[in-house]
Amino acid sequence: MSISIKNVNKHFGSFTALKDVNLEVPSGSLLALLGPSGSGKTTLLRIIAGLEVADSGAVLHESEDITEYSARDRKVGFVFQHYALFRHMTIADNIGYGLRVRGVKKPERQERVAELLKLIRLDGLGDRYPAQLSGGQRQRVALARALAARPKVLLLDEPFGALDAKVRQELRQWLRRLHEEIQVTSVFVTHDQEEAFEVADRVVVMNKGRIEQVGSPVEVFEQPANAFVMDFLGNVNVFPGRIEHGKAVVQGLALTSPDYPDLESKEASIYVRPHELQLERTKNGGSSLEAKVVHVNPTGPRTKIELRTVHSDQLINAELTAERFAELALKSGDLVHVSPRRVRVFAPEYSI
Amino acid sequence: MQAEVVEFSPSTSQQVPPQPKAKAAAVARMRRAQRDPAWVRWGLTTIALSTVILLIGIPIINVFVEAFAAGVGAYFKNLFGDPDTRHAILLTLTVVPIALVANVLFGLAAAWSITRFKFKGRTLLTALIDLPFSVSPVVAGLMFVLIFGLQGYLGPFLRRDGYSIMPYLTSLVVVVAAVVTFFLIRPHHSSNEQQRGLWRHPWLVALGGGALLFAGLVLAQQALEVWPKNASLKIIFAVPGLVLATSFVTFPFVARELIPVMDAIGPDEELAAVSLGASGWQMFWHITLPNVKWGLVYGVILCNARAMGEFGAVYVVSGHIAGQTDTMPLRIEKLFQEYNLPGSFAVASVLTLLAIFTLFIKSKLEHQLPTHGSAPVPNPTGTTP
Numbered sequence: 170m171s172i173s174i175k176n177v178n179k180h181f182g183s184f185t186a187l188k189d190v191n192l193e194v195p196s197g198s199l200l201a202l203l204g205p206s207g208s209g210k211t212t213l214l215r216i217i218a219g220l221e222v223a224d225s226g227a228v229l230h231e232s233e234d235i236t237e238y239s240a241r242d243r244k245v246g247f248v249f250q251h252y253a254l255f256r257h258m259t260i261a262d263n264i265g266y267g268l269r270v271r272g273v274k275k276p277e278r279q280e281r282v283a284e285l286l287k288l289i290r291l292d293g294l295g296d297r298y299p300a301q302l303s304g305g306q307r308q309r310v311a312l313a314r315a316l317a318a319r320p321k322v323l324l325l326d327e328p329f330g331a332l333d334a335k336v337r338q339e340l341r342q343w344l345r346r347l348h349e350e351i352q353v354t355s356v357f358v359t360h361d362q363e364e365a366f367e368v369a370d371r372v373v374v375m376n377k378g379r380i381e382q383v384g385s386p387v388e389v390f391e392q393p394a395n396a397f398v399m400d401f402l403g404n405v406n407v408f409p410g411r412i413e414h415g416k417a418v419v420q421g422l423a424l425t426s427p428d429y430p431d432l433e434s435k436e437a438s439i440y441v442r443p444h445e446l447q448l449e450r451t452k453n454g455g456s457s458l459e460a461k462v463v464h465v466n467p468t469g470p471r472t473k474i475e476l477r478t479v480h481s482d483q484l485i486n487a488e489l490t491a492e493r494f495a496e497l498a499l500k501s502g503d504l505v506h507v508s509p510r511r512v513r514v515f516a517p518e519y520s521i
Numbered sequence: 522m523q524a525e526v527v528e529f530s531p532s533t534s535q536q537v538p539p540q541p542k543a544k545a546a547a548v549a550r551m552r553r554a555q556r557d558p559a560w561v562r563w564g565l566t567t568i569a570l571s572t573v574i575l576l577i578g579i580p581i582i583n584v585f586v587e588a589f590a591a592g593v594g595a596y597f598k599n600l601f602g603d604p605d606t607r608h609a610i611l612l613t614l615t616v617v618p619i620a621l622v623a624n625v626l627f628g629l630a631a632a633w634s635i636t637r638f639k640f641k642g643r644t645l646l647t648a649l650i651d652l653p654f655s656v657s658p659v660v661a662g663l664m665f666v667l668i669f670g671l672q673g674y675l676g677p678f679l680r681r682d683g684y685s686i687m688p689y690l691t692s693l694v695v696v697v698a699a700v701v702t703f704f705l706i707r708p709h710h711s712s713n714e715q716q717r718g719l720w721r722h723p724w725l726v727a728l729g730g731g732a733l734l735f736a737g738l739v740l741a742q743q744a745l746e747v748w749p750k751n752a753s754l755k756i757i758f759a760v761p762g763l764v765l766a767t768s769f770v771t772f773p774f775v776a777r778e779l780i781p782v783m784d785a786i787g788p789d790e791e792l793a794a795v796s797l798g799a800s801g802w803q804m805f806w807h808i809t810l811p812n813v814k815w816g817l818v819y820g821v822i823l824c825n826a827r828a829m830g831e832f833g834a835v836y837v838v839s840g841h842i843a844g845q846t847d848t849m850p851l852r853i854e855k856l857f858q859e860y861n862l863p864g865s866f867a868v869a870s871v872l873t874l875l876a877i878f879t880l881f882i883k884s885k886l887e888h889q890l891p892t893h894g895s896a897p898v899p900n901p902t903g904t905t906p
Contacts, residue, residue, distance in 0.1 A: 220792050226651070247796040253789035259809045267797035319797060518531045 170230055170354050171196040171323035172217060177226030179378075186212040188378040190226070194371075199348045199355045201369035203362060205401065208356045209378040211326055217323050217356065219243045230321060246315030246323040246353075254299035260310050261286070261295035265317035282320045285306050285313040288347070305336040313342075315353070325357035329364065360459055362402045366390065396515040399440050406446070407483050409440040410514075415515045422456045424512050427467050437516045441509040443488040444471070449506045450497060457506040460485060462499050467491075474499060476507065584873050587866035599867035605843045606868060609852035616760065616848060620767040624824050625817070628775025632813075636783040637791075647780075653772045660850045661769050669756040669765075684756020688747070692738035696731045703727055707804045758840035762846065766834040771824045778820030782813050805897075815889035822886070826879040829873055839865025 172194040179187040179350045187209045190211050193427040202210040215221035217228055219240035227236045235243055246267075254263050261282050262269075268278045286292045289309035291302075299307055309326060315323060328344070345368050348355055359365050363370050366386040374389060374397075382394040393399040400407070410419035413434045417424045424439070449457065460476040463484075472494040476485040485507065489497070499505065526664045556562070589596050601607055623826070635647055653661065666674045671680065703726065744747065756762045791810065810817075832850040840845040847855065849868055856865035 176790065239665055240792070241798045241800065243796075245796065247793065249789050249793055251789060253793040255790055255808060264797075266794065270794070270797060270799040270803050270807075314722070314793075314797065 171493070172322060172356070173227075173229040174213070174217070175227040175229065177213070177223045177228070178218065179209070179221070179223050185378050187216070187223070190378070190380055190381070192373060194356055196354055196492065197352045198371055199345075199369050200357075200371045200373060201365035202356060202358045202373050202375060203365040203401075204375035205360060206297055208375040208376075210360075210375050211376070214324050214326055214358050217244050217322070218247045220247070223407060231271065236355060243304060243322075244318070244320050245322045245324055246318070246320035247322070248308075248311045248315050250327040250353070251258065251331050252299070252311040252331075254307055255311060255502070256299055256316070258298075259295060260291065260297050260299070263310060264312065264313045265296075267493070271318060281317060281406050285317055288316075289313045294299060300480055303336075304332050305340055308332065308340060309343075310472065312347075316353070323353050323355040327358050327360070329359075329361075333482060337364075344368055348521055372403065378403070393513065394439060396440065399513060399515065404443050404486055406441045406443065408441070408483070410439045411435065412437045412516065419458075422458060424509060435516055437514050440513045440515065441511070443486045444472070445509055445511045446485070446487040447510055448474070448487055448489065448493075448497060448499070452506045457508040458494050460507050461504055462501050462503045462505060464501060466501060467494060476505065478507075479504070530733055546836060581873060581877075584866055584869050588845050588870040589820055590864050590866075595863060596867050596870075599864040600871070603864065605847065606856070606864065608844045609847045609868070610851050612760070612763070612847065612869075613829055613849045615823060616763045616767055619764050620828050621821060621824060623764075623768045624771055624775045625821060627772060628779055628820060629817075631776040632779035632783050633809075635841050637788055650773050650776050653770050656772050658766075658831065658833030658835075660838055662766050662834035664763055665762060665769070665834075667756055669762065671757075673757075679756065680753045682751050684748035684750070684752055686754075686807060688739045688742035691742070692735050695738060696735045699734060700727045700731050703730070705800065711782055758844070758846060759844065761845065762838035763835055767828050768840045769833050770831050770834050771828045774824035774827065775817065775820035778816045778823070779813055780818035783809075786812050815886055819883065819886045822879055822882050829875055 173191075174190055174192040174194075177187055178378060179185075185498045190209075190213060192213075204210045204279045212221060216223045219235075219238060220243075220501070227234055229235065230243075240247075240515060245286075255266065259277075264285050265282045266277045267515070268281060282295065284291070284500070286295055289312065291306060291309060294306070299310065302310065308331075312325075312328075323369075329340055332340065341364060370385065371383065372386050372389045373383045376397050382389055382398045384392075385478070389398065390402055391400065399405055408419040411419055412418070417437065417439050418493075419439050452459075459479040461479060462474060463477050464475040466473040470491060470493060474489060474494075476487060476488045477483070478485065487507065496504075523750060547851050588599075599606070600610075631646065631650055635643060638754060668675055668677050704723065756765070790808050794808045795801075799807065831848075831852055833855070835848055836851060836854075839848065839851060841847065841855070843852075843855065849872060853865050853868045853872070856862075857869065
């Protein structure tokens with residue numbers, strides 16, 4: 170079941186939570202709403218669920234306008250950030266609640282609950298109470314409860330936000346597999362870009378109540394639509410510079426940039442990701458910036474290096490593979506030559 | 522100092538032969554250094570304890586001593602032998618439940634609206650709920666006398682033909698109940714085949730139907746002459762006044778207990794129930810009520826204790842008519858004024874027992890409330906408890 174959101178606006182007092190939002194969620198997709206806090210992603214999710222009322226605009230399931238339907242009539246499963254399990258009911262009663270209020274008979278209900286307990290790998294724990302489960306288990310129960318009545322749409326609000334790193338990792342993969350298995354149109358909210366990229370097949374980047382970019386994880390990461398998306402998705406180095414005749418100029422350094430081939434001359438910010446910086450001991454032709462190593466963090470598969478440019482005293486973050494780092498054998502205080510392999514230029518019409 | 526510290530560390534005490542006396546002295550010194558001086562501890566405890574014993578303990582024991590002074594037989598004769606005392610106990614047992622039901626309904630409505638909705642005047646409502654606590658009970662009683670009393674605003678009307686408002690009042694209650702029921706049983710979008718005709722216009726049905734029902738009920742009651750005509754409806758110096766005054770002074774109890782409980786629980790579970798397809802009614806009975814039940818019981822128990830013991834407001838509106846408008850506290854006072862000490866202490870002992878019972882239940886229930894920290898909170902670390 171696909172979802173369409175048409176020109177949705179939402180204000181809380183003088184605060185604009187959503188501004189003219191349009192979005193298509195294709196049937197069977199797993200879509201992530203990604204953005205910083207206050208970007209309106211949770212509000213949008215709650216409007217889809219019917220837990221919040223939009224000031225204007227429409228929400229459609231397939232072609233059915235459900236804008237005026239209440240939450241109970243929308244046939245959506247909603248998973249709350251803090252699970253919102255019914256604390257006085259057992260796990261089995263929690264999962265079966267959606268069936269109970271829809272008048273499903275007890276034997277049929279028990280069958281479905283057993284099936285779901287198996288799906289979330291908690292068979293045998295149906296008699297326990299939510300307080301007796303771990304965070305990860307509770308999150309799975311919340312998911313099973315939302316799925317029990319076979320919703321047309323599954324909505325998850327920061328589903329892994331309250332879990333520790335290891336459980337979160339496991340649950341992400343599990344959610345991904347679960348979605349492949351049951352193929353229900355799903356939307357989840359997250360502020361963690363890694364989580365969005367790992368789980369979702371479509372990512373919607375939101376900022377200040379607007380959608381900045383929609384695309385597959387690769388599209389969004391490799392071709393960010395604007396400076397905000399570039400900056401929000403992972404670390405980035407920003408150099409103040411200019412565009413001159415299709416070339417980006419940073420501190421006297423001319424770099425080829427395909428982004429604005431026709432622009433004569435304009436102030437611009439030049440963005441380079443840490444792993445797209447090349448470090449050399451010696452200046453080997455081409456153009457490069459001279460910088461001093463400030464700090465080296467060799468933990469993990471990639472070595473993170475903090476540098477400071479010699480001329481402008483700007484802080485730069487670079488990332489090297491472990492092999493390359495071993496080859497260079499850098500330590501604090503060393504002088505290196507930095508040249509970007511790839512740059513992105515955004516003329517400053519956006520401010521971050 | 523140095524030597525003692527060394528002695529106290531366990532690694533050296535194994536090599537050096539133990540010196541229990543010196544060690545004990547060091548421990549005592551350390552304990553002394555970490556505590557308040559003895560005179561502060563003993564002084565404060567003595568003040569607190571003696572105050573409690575003098576002002577609370579001895580008087581309470583005295584109530585029972587005086588009540589049973591003439592033996593158990595006399596005690597029960599004092600309680601149930603006197604018809605006026607019997608009536609006072611019965612009257613309290615009728616007035617208090619009515620006030621309790623009114624306060625439970627009001628408390629639930631107030632707590633719900635304050636914790637779940639954002640509306641203008643929300644803070645004002647929160648402040649006003651506490652008003653009966655800050656107004657002197659005597660003033661509260663006088664307010665009702667000024668409205669319903671003979672010299673009050675509504676007095677002359679109530680005396681002339683008071684019952685003529687009853688058809689309107691009863692019809693209003695019925696109509697409100699009917700409209701609420703209509704919204705609760707109304708089929709929703711999910712059953713489209715049932716969504717025909719008037720079901721599509723709930724507000725039209727509610728307003729139109731409500732008005733018709735109201736008019737019909739009023740006319741029917743007037744035509745059938747259900748209520749006496751041109752008779753005086755007594756509120757002050759009668760049971761309705763007692764109920765009003767008791768309800769007023771106990772209004773805050775249930776609401777004040779429920780508001781923090783509902784705030785602590787938050788709206789998420791209720792929203793979850795709705796998104797799973799529960800109606801408002803189902804949500805209330807399945808989720809809200811079980812979650813707040815201990816808070817509600819707690820509020821009702823406090824409310825009950827206060828309602829039974831209320832004196833000031835009730836004194837003003839009751840008129841103090843023995844065998845008619847005397848409640849238990851009023852009866853105690855009257856017996857005392859008549860120098861019937863055993864009788865007055867016997868009734869007083871019943872109220873005292875009630876107070877002790879309330880305290881006992883209260884201390885048991887406090888652990889059940891989510892605002893007191895024992896409620897299951899989401900485990901953020903994801904580890905198995």
